[in-house]
Amino acid sequence: MTLYWLAGLFATLLILALAGYAALLWRRVAQQQKARQQQQAERQQRLAGDLQIIAGCLLDEQMPWIEGCIRLKVLLDHYDASLSCSAPFAVLHTVHAEVADVPSHQAWKDLPSRERKAHEQRFRELELQHKIAVRQAVLHLQQQLAARA
Structure with missing residues (x-):
């Protein structure tokens, strides 16, 4: 009879220890998920800031037009692929x-x-062909970023 009590006590202690360990693991997973979500939010903020800067530079013609288009496209893909x-x-x-x-x-x-x-001649032709549409896309992007802020 004493052996059964000891076995029962041992089993109870083992179950409690495993439950405690499981709770510890769940807490770690929750902390990791929270940290990952925070990193993702910070990444999105950085990308939004980068998009704002490039958009502003493109509209103010402070950078080569082709370079601005390429940078915006790539950043937008990383920021929100469905929006892109x-x-x-x-x-x-x-x-x-095209480039x-x-x-x-x-x-x-x-x-x-x-x-x-x-290539530079091709760039000029592309700019003449698409500049208005790119400007409209950049203005739309700025509106989207402002709405998400």
């Missing part, structure tokens, strides 16, 4: 696709002058 794919921003995807084959950074510098000039 919406109709007002299709022009950013169009411009990005996707253009070398960048050192590869751009290494291009012969003739090729660089050809």
